[in-house]
Amino acid sequence: AGDSGDFDSEVETVCPYCGVGCQLSLKVKDGSIRSVEGINGPANENRLCVKGRFGFDYIDHPHRLTRPLIRRDDAPPKGLNVDPGNPLTHFREASWDEALDAAANGLAKLREEAGTRVAGFGSAKCSNEEAYLFQKLIRQGFGHNNVDHCTRLCHASSVAALLENVGSGAVTATFNEIENADVAIVIGCNPMENHPVAATYFKQFVKRGGKLIVMDPRGHGMKRFASHMLQFRPGADVSLLNAIMHVIVEEELYDRQYIAAMTENWEAMKDHLAGFPPEAMAEACGIAPDVLRDVARTFAGAQAAMIFWGMGVSQHVHGTDNARCLISLALMTGQVGRPGTGLHPLRGQNNVQGASDAGLIPMFLPDYQSVTDDGVRSAFTEVWGSEDFSARKGLTVVEIMDAVHEGSIRGMYILGENPAMSDPDVEHARAALASLEHLVVQDIFLTETACYADVILPSSAWYEKTGTVTNTNRQVQMGRPAVSPPGEAKEDWWIEVELARRLGLGWSYGHPREIFAEMKLNMPSLANITWERLEKSAVTYPSLSPDDPGQAIVFGDGFPREDGRARFTPANVIPPDEVPDAEYPFVLITGRQLEHWHTGSMTRRATVLDAVEPEANCSLHPRTLRDLGVEAGEYIRLTTRRGSVTVMARSDRAVAEGNVFLPFAYVEAAANILTNAALDPYGKIPEFKFAAVRAEKVAPV
């Protein structure tokens, strides 16, 4: 922080939106942020996108929650029928003591009842310390592992495949390493909208002569920079990737030495790929055999190559198989562990990497240490000074909602997540939330989820708190408060501590640095990383010494698996759970757009961003619109087996004929009313990227 003539203070922190983790400077005057400037962070080198630069004034929105709220005895039945600007129709204001007592007593009462389980959703928008406390509160306080967060809706399948095959769930190289690559694959992601600053590094790579291979069912902005653009059929990832790998085997383009020294199960992989010649796969994936062969030769011929992917890969019932294929492609060509090589799932939220590392996952304690391992649990309970807790893996996000419907979970604590918008088949999730006996929601706005709460605890926005975050590059960075939370709102860690004390856990943390110090005791990834170092600069984990800024590239000399070798896991073609038919003839693909973030609770309250994209919209190919008799700007009704939404139609040649792209940030046309809750069996991630949908013209709404 420092002073400048025009502002009262300038505070250096990290952007609260995507996993790129841009560092920025907040210019503060008279207690409010007036402007934002990019600074020289390791992931952004002074750059920012429109969200980081202009998406800050949501923190001053009149909808901010400023006092704890308790549901009124005479409130109408639970539902979305609460005005976020006037929650007092359904809730009454309460003191912190009263609200925390009510929150804790309701959860403690359920804890005492045999068989009753309380589940928790933590947040990837909170700090590492807050994520760590949240999972500890559920495990220590309730004795089980029913704790999860939005990684389950994002990259859980990528993490499952990475853990299985390379022994670590994080990226093997920073995205900035693309500057040392000569070929890169970007598949199932749209970085110009979802990771815009990372996209600038990809564009510079092309400018320097790098070959960019873009693979996606949508022909998005990176297409202009691509040497190869493969606009393949939705859901055909495994056919496509196996065909490319088939060519590498058939033409013996693989790296024999690397495979022999660093991998296992190669022979089985080779045999498996024999069944996927490009000529047989071309129709399934919609890409000509000669293009598949050219891509295989280009990638295998690279000196150094990287693979980047996003939720177009992960959000399928075969998401883990998709990621397995990408890992196999990198391994067979020896493209891991050197400058300009690596596997990089572009993480979504600003702290989804850190929240996952901190153990906000039902099967893992911090640093992906299994809850089923007695030694692991006892190491944690020794530090926590508590009794052992369940050795059973907990339920995941969608499974928890099913358990609520079945009655085995009757209370929830939800911090900063919005399942009433973000869950698949969201009416199912909303009905679950409405049926809970006790729901505690901690957030900065009266989100759609908070509408169902019994107690609402007003918390702090990212620019109002102290804590560390970890970006997609494994870079741990310090977040600093620029302004105070409004009214009586509090930092999330403080609320968690107060709640835990009332649940009898005896916590006494006085500052996030004390929580960070506890995390280090059982998180090897934080070795050599101290709070004091982070106050001076970002550190990438692993850091090998107190002076090492961290390892941008890992696994050059072996993998963190039992035998030190990475594994090839063959993948078969599994069709989408729901395929188009005469009644629902189109494919629905959901996703984000540049100006809006996730369920819209922040960006739709940010003046500039909402002015640019004020209305729910969907995109279709002009010929699809013509066939429907719809002009761009008119309204269409989209219907799946789960429900309907009405939305303004845009004409977009990037969307293939027969596909519909629908952003999920708009409550008035909530995309997840339509989506399918079918899960990938390994990552337990829903199939957000494929549902059968009908589209029809309607009168303006």
Ligand code: SF4
């Ligand atoms: Fe923020 Fe991501 Fe944009 Fe950077 S690229 S400014 S982290 S939203």
